[in-house]
Amino acid sequence: MSHVPHPRPCGDFRTTYSNDTSLFRTKVEGRIVYLGIAALLISSFFLNDYYLSQMITIGIYGIAALGLNVLVGFTGQISLGHSAFFGFGAFASAWLNNTTGIPVFLCIPLAGLMTTAVGMIFGIPAARLKGLYLAIATLASQFILQDFFSRADWFSGGAYGSAAEVVNFFGIDLDTDQSYFYLVLFWVVVSFLAVSNLRRSRDGRALVAIRDHYLSAEIMGINLTRYRITSFGVSSFFAGIGGALYAHYLQYVSVEGFTILLSIQFLAMIIIGGLGSVSGSLLGAAFILLLPQFMESSVATFVEYFKIIEIWILSIFQEAETALSIATEHARTIEQGKAYIKEMSVGAVIILFLIFEPEGLIHRWRLIRASWKLYPFSH
């Protein structure tokens, strides 16, 4: 990569190595994170089901996006098949529970491990590839796994999909959004903590070294094949956990949920959030998931105003009745395009971010924070 991913802002004084690898950069940052988690813990009592379900989905996709970020952001490998691993985790958890009767809350990490194994198998050919060839190989794995899901009746229920049981935690059914929220929150905290710690370990630095220059890394004694496969495994593990959580939240798994489009969305999440940034993964997931809903409501608002303005203009020339019917007709046409506008917005956002903000939301956030910290002498 030609640019430095995260230039250190001025005013950042770290003098020892242990300072450099601490989990939180400042004490304040640590306190904010703890406070945030505490706020989330009690938030489920104040929020209604709609907000809770949004937060649950953001958490689930955030875990999977975090996994992809390990692969793409840390190691510099590209994967266009992440949603297939997400799906594998979903099916694996449902299958484990349906066939063996292992309690669901244990099936979720087990499904994660199964997905790790599958991810590493697909990682073996991928370990030798890079750039475009890798992208195409992972694209192929996406289609192969998708085909497997729609055909393996014993595992995934084939084209019909399979039911996933409600999570039962020591006699309590987690079948409401409120209770499921805690399960997802638990996994979000565990996953993000794990990846933050991975990044400050030797293995994490090895991955980053491979990303920055794989030949130099190899010469420094980093086993390229081993680390590339490991990073596929780690990334698949989180995809699997996310998938399993998704399956038991919807209580149903279908092959249609895990298409190439979802893989692209995962990539979009980490690019928009910030490549290689742990918290960026969650930000990106929130952005991509909330964008269509934002578009939906803004189109609705736009249509309302558009209609009023059009009626005013038209009624200068025409009878009120005709003006109303014409404007209603136009409004309906735009309204019908809502589904397409939502899809287009995803594509447009990817393009716009890559052109104007290639380092993602987290970069913008760092800039804002720096200028606030250095006020009034920001550079």
Next chain:
Amino acid sequence: MNWDLLFQLLINGIIVGMLYGVVAMCFVLIYKSTQVVNFAQGEFLVLGAWVCWFFVLKWQLPFVLAFIFAMAFMTIFGILVQMIVLRPLIGEPIISVIMVTIGLSIFMQALMNWVFGNSAESFPKVFGDETVMIGGLQVEMAYLMSLVLSLLVMGLFYYFFKFSRYGLAMRATAFNQQVAQSLGISVKQVFAMAWAISALVSCIAGVVLGLVNTVSNSLAIIGIKVFPAVIVGGLDSIIGAVIGGVIIGVLENMAEFFDGQFLHIGNLYTVAPFYVLIIILMIRPYGLFGTKDIERI
């Protein structure tokens, strides 16, 4: 063994594969000269087909005129895409470039769904009901026309790159951008030209497919089938892309043959190319005909 069927499927595979080859050629052209992987190739093709359809049906233009207009439109479109979307990303890492074309493909797919609808529309008859018998297989005239056109396009490509000044400039840019620039070649112009040519040729392929299969957004799947083709043929060889396309076309039809006759698995037709792709990449990480990069620190 049902030799008749095998033979007919083989011919069908070659004919369909030639079209894959043409699309793969467009893909390689862009990759070779601008180092951009165009994931929106399929959408380019569909857009070309829709625009031509629009001119024929809504403006009531004669087919040939509509075809020419559509090609002109796509040429301009290709240049605009390069200028607006891809120029800012020159020098960015490959993942950004891949993602930007993926974003473009999502955007175009949704926009075309909105503007042209999501059902399949057919062209009015251009060649009548004519089909030609080749080796016991009925083949549509449009496919034959596409064969002729593709051969023509390939010939033009060859001439263009070998003998014309611009072709030489493009080859030089593909070889080394900095050196080319220092020799006074406008790299910007070369890039725009590559996209224009690619969009134009995609338009031809799209219209042919539209004539045979009706125009619909699901034609964009060809853009995905291009990947196995270019991996087989090598990313930097235009001739290789055409051969790769034909191989994939034949492979698909052979998969259908063994599936339908013996295995009865179902959709081997659609996934077989991807298995082959993975196997090839396991043996040769740079594709069958691709050149291995030699890197220095």
Next chain:
Amino acid sequence: MKQRILAATLALAAASSPALAEDSVFVGHLVDYTGPTSFVSKFYGPGVRDAVDYINSTGGIDGTKIEMETIDYAYKVPQAIANYKKWKSKGMIALQGWGTGDTEALIGFVAKDKVPVWSASYSGHLTDPTGKNPKTKKPAPYNFFYGPSYTDACRALVQWAAGDAKEKGISDPKFVHTGDNHPYPNAPKEGCAEYATELGLDVLPPVVVPLGPGDYKAQCLTIKESGAHYAYVGNLGGSVISLLKSCNTVGADVTYMGNVWAGDYLTIKAAEAQNYIFPTATPFWDAHADGMDLVYKIADMSGFAKDTKPTHHYIRGVCSAFYMKEAMEWAKANGGITGENIKQGMYVNKAWTPKGLEGVCLPSTWSSEDHRGSTVVSINKGSFEDGAVNIERIAEMTLPRRDDWVGY
């Protein structure tokens, strides 16, 4: 001019202010206007929508308005389930569903939540409310649909084919199922093949054809070489058009028999099909039936039929909405509109048609043991000749209500 603007604004305010009836019930409505089945959903969905609007404008369910939210889920099962959950928390009491994948996935949910569903999926798996047939995967007590099931329609087609083969003197008629590996084309696969074998047809291995337009010459060559005489077409819309066109080019001399959604005048026109067989359970748009007046009135209210002639799938949507309406009316008179009561309301009458739709919707019977509303299948033959679509009814099959056919 000022007055005019004021009048227009007032008219707008009157039109856009939500008609907040004190008394209303919430119904979910799934449609696919942007996905692979939009070809037919674009007609069925408005049929339901317009019928409900008409019902509301004529007093609703004895004064109770139906508040219906329409959501385009693009034929994606997970999206349908997510919407179902959202609606459930809004207090949905009934659902107008759409596809087979989502309806079958929701069987367990709706049974638990007691939400009756009228789906546009006619999968045979939805017809066994008690699970008494050992082949039933899951009992579906809250699933209803109007018309013969996919399997029954396919059985009727096979029955017709057996007769047709005898007439034509084909000694060993062969039958093949074509369609995507997807719940909707798969639904009748087994049941129909069993009956075909029973009737003495030779059943060939099924041919997979994707659920979207494309070039299907390879598949057509397989069909042709297999020597099939009758091919069941399990997909719909663009896929069927492409398949018929490709097979026509290849010269496969096969009689194609579409499923309920694969046959309408638009498909035949676009595919330029010849002698294409397909089943129906309603009259066509320009038929002369008593109840069609009401259908025209419903379509006039929204102006749906103003520009183009709707396919008969629109009428199917109207029937579906009106069966729901009458079941709700019974429920209101017998203890209030709840899911359970609506379900009972479907069982009260035998061989019934909603009021005003006589001759449009077939007389249907649902019972707590058997959710096969109707087993009468009209078989039509359509051809595209000289720029026009000619459709004629060639047979009407009444299938027995065999116990071993319930639920699949």
